[in-house]
Amino acid sequence: MPRHFCHEQPETLTLPTRVLDARPGAVVLEQTPFYPGGGGQLADRGVLRWSGGEVAVSGFEADGGRFWHQLASPVEIAGAVEAVVDPDFRAMMMELHTGTHVLNALVYQQFQGALVTGAQLNDDASARMDFDLPEADNDRLRALEGQLNDVVRQDLPLRYVYVPLAEATAVHGLIRSRSVAPPPGDDGTIRIVEIVGLDRQACGGTHLASTGRSRPLRIVKIDNKGRHNRRVKIALG
Numbered sequence: 001m002p003r004h005f006c007h008e009q010p011e012t013l014t015l016p017t018r019v020l021d022a023r024p025g026a027v028v029l030e031q032t033p034f035y036p037g038g039g040g041q042l043a044d045r046g047v048l049r050w051s052g053g054e055v056a057v058s059g060f061e062a063d064g065g066r067f068w069h070q071l072a073s074p075v076e077i078a079g080a081v082e083a084v085v086d087p088d089f090r091a092m093m094m095e096l097h098t099g100t101h102v103l104n105a106l107v108y109q110q111f112q113g114a115l116v117t118g119a120q121l122n123d124d125a126s127a128r129m130d131f132d133l134p135e136a137d138n139d140r141l142r143a144l145e146g147q148l149n150d151v152v153r154q155d156l157p158l159r160y161v162y163v164p165l166a167e168a169t170a171v172h173g174l175i176r177s178r179s180v181a182p183p184p185g186d187d188g189t190i191r192i193v194e195i196v197g198l199d200r201q202a203c204g205g206t207h208l209a210s211t212g213r214s215r216p217l218r219i220v221k222i223d224n225k226g227r228h229n230r231r232v233k234i235a236l237g
């Protein structure tokens with residue numbers, strides 16, 4: 001899979017581009033600012049504008065390294081288009097996603113390297129993470145809320161490197177999740193996101209530029225999901 005445009009230019013949410021392939025109600029674009037979803041992060045929302053009007057983008061379908069943008073009506077589009085990502089939705093996903101990394105880092109460090117078994121961001125400014133934590137004390141997990149907000153206050157920057165997959169799998173803890181590890185790119189590398197001074201892990205999602213751009217985080221619920229799994233729900237604000 002080629003590197004996502006949204007990884008290289010995360011600030012560009014409106015992009016003039018053109019249609020490479022089309023069928024009624026779906027297009028492949030030459031370049032796209034949309035994040036197509038994955039790793040627990042919801043796909044971007046937004047619209048395509050072209051000479052015939054405007055249509056909402058309702059979803060994405062991967063097809064051999066390309067992404068079909070599914071459209072809300074069965075229009076047929078060709079030629080030049082403007083792809084427009086909903087900035088508020090993207091901003092909320094970045095904020096939530098960054099929050100899940102901070103939670104994940106604290107759990108990993110303080111609960112013997114516990115791995116993630118699932119993650120899901122929601123469109124109501126909440127997210128859940130499942131951890132493989134057979135013996136965990138839920139009160140200790142709940143007490144992480146103060147530390148989450150310490151990390152927000154410290155305003156730690158985020159940065160990215162691409163490392164070969166074999167190298168990434170050799171470093172314990174770099175691939176943190178058992179279920180949502182990102183696929184390697186065409187060049188065989190995997191994207192590592194670092195919260196400087198706190199955490200490094202493989203991830204293909206979108207994040208804030210620094211932790212201080214997040215609203216405060218709350219731990220709203222902890223559920224035992226089976227003998228091994230703890231489900232921690234966080235929310236913004």
Ligand SMILES: [Zn+2]
Pocket residue numbers: 097101193203204205206207
């Ligand atoms: Zn991430």
